[in-house]
Amino acid sequence: MITLENVSKSYNRGRVRAVDDLTLTVRPGEIFGFLGPNGAGKTTTIKMIVGLLRPDAGRIAVEGFDVASDGLRAKQVTTYVPDTPAVYERLTGLEYLNFIGDVYGVPREARLERIGAWLEVFELAPVITNPIQSYSHGMKQKIVLAGALLPAPRVMVLDEPLVGLDPRAAFQIKEMFRAHCDAGRTLFFSTHIMEVAEKLCDRIGIIHKGRLVACGTMPELKALGRTEGGPSLEEIFLELTGR
Numbered sequence: 001m002i003t004l005e006n007v008s009k010s011y012n013r014g015r016v017r018a019v020d021d022l023t024l025t026v027r028p029g030e031i032f033g034f035l036g037p038n039g040a041g042k043t044t045t046i047k048m049i050v051g052l053l054r055p056d057a058g059r060i061a062v063e064g065f066d067v068a069s070d071g072l073r074a075k076q077v078t079t080y081v082p083d084t085p086a087v088y089e090r091l092t093g094l095e096y097l098n099f100i101g102d103v104y105g106v107p108r109e110a111r112l113e114r115i116g117a118w119l120e121v122f123e124l125a126p127v128i129t130n131p132i133q134s135y136s137h138g139m140k141q142k143i144v145l146a147g148a149l150l151p152a153p154r155v156m157v158l159d160e161p162l163v164g165l166d167p168r169a170a171f172q173i174k175e176m177f178r179a180h181c182d183a184g185r186t187l188f189f190s191t192h193i194m195e196v197a198e199k200l201c202d203r204i205g206i207i208h209k210g211r212l213v214a215c216g217t218m219p220e221l222k223a224l225g226r227t228e229g230g231p232s233l234e235e236i237f238l239e240l241t242g243r
Contacts, residue, residue: 002026002049002155002188007058008210009044018044020210022058026188026203031181033201034190037241041210042190043083046159049188050080063154076104079148083159083190085140089133093124093143096132097150104151111150118146121172138164145173156180158189162196174200198233208241 002025009019019041026032036042047053048060051071060067065074087096094115101111119125122142127135132143141164148156162170177200181187191197197204198218205215214221214236221236231239 001028001061001063001186002032002157003059003061004045004049005059007045007048007055007060009041009048009053009055017210019048019055019207022207022210022212024205024212024215026186028186029181029184030186030202031177031200032186032188033197033204034188034207035192035194035197035204035237036190036207040207040241042207043159045207046080046157046188046190050078050157051075077154079151079153079156081144081148081156081158081161083163085137085144087132087140087144087147090131092131093128093135096143097147100147100150104153106151110152114150114152115146118149121176122146122169138166138169141165142169149176153185155186156188158187160191161189162191162193194232194234194237204233206237206240213240 004022004024007019007022008017010017022041022045034042034045044053048055049062049067051067051074054068062074063077065077067074088099091099097115098111106114119128122145124139124142124146127139132140135143145161148158162173165173174196177187177189181202203215203217204221206213214224218233221233222231224236224240
């Protein structure tokens with residue numbers, strides 16, 4: 001579970017309000033999609049959830065752990081994938097995954113099983129002993145995703161996780177999202193791909209100029225639209241954020 005209560009964040013000495021009084025709950029077992037135009041506050045919100053930024057006001061908790069006062073325990077149950085793969089590029093893929101396993105205390109037997117499974121899914125086995133700096137962008141995204149999956153976290157927070165993935169890997173990641181949440185875990189991700197959000201997410205939040213302008217299931221969001229016969233998510237998004 002993720003909860004945000006009246007969270008705000010400003011930049012440039014308060015002149016730019018990136019997130020403005022955001023209140024939101026993401027429940028266990030839920031795939032939550034977070035949408036918004038560029039500069040709307042999505043990445044700032046995500047970085048506050050995972051403890052990389054401190055909010056100016058408000059409270060954030062992950063699985064009941066306050067991110068400000070109990071940040072280590074919140075991080076222990078969370079994995080994060082940024083919009084640009086962030087990885088130690090001089091390590092080999094296998095060294096990187098073992099490093100993640102050590103950080104999260106993943107037992108050896110479970111680690112070997114999970115690494116083997118994700119190397120097969122992402123087709124990384126032939127390059128797993130090569131330095132990550134030799135990987136393409138898509139391959140780096142895959143190794144970061146494999147690292148995020150390795151601890152079997154209670155909460156996954158992902159910023160544009162499907163960027164750079166080939167269609168097969170993207171399909172398998174979406175299947176993983178569903179399996180992750182069917183096990184009672186929580187997944188929060190941002191995306192610009194409306195079709196993915198509409199088909200995959202249990203609920204969707206739309207942020208615009210730092211404020212949450214809509215949040216709900218697809219039927220609930222469709223009720224907000226003015227298009228006869230039920231608008232698409234893209235049409236709802238454009239209506240709420242300005243064409």
